[in-house]
Amino acid sequence: MAPHPTNAAAADGLSLRERKKRQTRQRISDVATGLFAARGFDKVTVAEVAEAADVSTMTVFNHFARKEDLFLDRIPEALDLFTRAVRERRPGESPAAPVRRLLLELADARHPLGGLGDTFSAFWRVVLDSPALRARVREAVEELEDALTATVAESTGAAPGDPRPRLTAALVVTAYRTVCGTTVARLLAGERADDVAPGHRELVECSFAALEEALRTLGEPYGAAPR
Structure with a gap:
């Protein structure tokens, strides 16, 4: 009921x-x-x-x-989901770890922000056909990076002027863009979401594994301690 x-x-x-x-x-x-x-x-x-x-x-x-x-009405939702994931991450985790989990959850749920779904190609064709929408997507990416920068700085206790929160946020956003951009290109080429899903998950895993390695060079708490 x-x-x-x-x-x-x-x-x-x-x-x-x-x-x-x-x-x-x-x-x-x-x-x-x-x-x-x-x-x-x-x-x-x-x-x-x-x-x-x-x-x-x-x-x-x-x-x-x-x-x-x-x-592009999900921009506020994206800002909330990503910043909340980083802010509420588990003790000892890097800022990238909860974003990796979030992307896998979004993909499994076929959520629009996960970039994986059979109806998303129609959405992206509208975006690609409009210079105004393409420009707004670029702005949204910058807004996400700014929001993550502020969240990482706050959650790590970074000193003013420390470049590491910005670098961390930029790397996380780049990984997200790479994964979703690759998947969307396959969907636009006519592949089905179920067929693309294994490659999508694999790309999330390998992208964020490489990201974790990069963040470790920044030292804790930006990079998770080696296992």
Whole structure:
């Protein structure tokens, strides 16, 4: 039996008002995604999205700072997942270890942020066809690196000006980009997610094993102690 909406909201720690705001945001994003997939990102206006979602243009911008974020609506989720994983890592672990686990969990769940799924090729075709979306993806990568830098610095007690948190974050993000970029290229070439999955997991493992070796040269707590 599905939980009563009020109980679900309570379980989420959200008020009914916040829950409705979240539902409205999701509806707007879903409508926008359908329009962008059908007609192309650059050929759809925010006003058309608002009309299709039965909200005002102001409401759209209350939920999304820019048009690109209507399609790339998981950027805040990515920032939260990655920084929380690093912040809550196990004692003695490097900042890379929880990200490796997170990527494997996302892949197993076929979560969009894991880069592995049969429907993701259509999503990435829309992105690749739009200069504005490609630029926003690059910005999002920089935002993720900045957020991880701050989290690594805080969790390791780095002194101001210590370059190691930035280097650690950059290496983690590069590994993530490499894994997802390789997998997406295979999906765009027509391969099925189930066929790509073993190679995806192997690339996660070998990329982060190499990353752990690199981070050990920075010393603890950036690199995990050798086993």
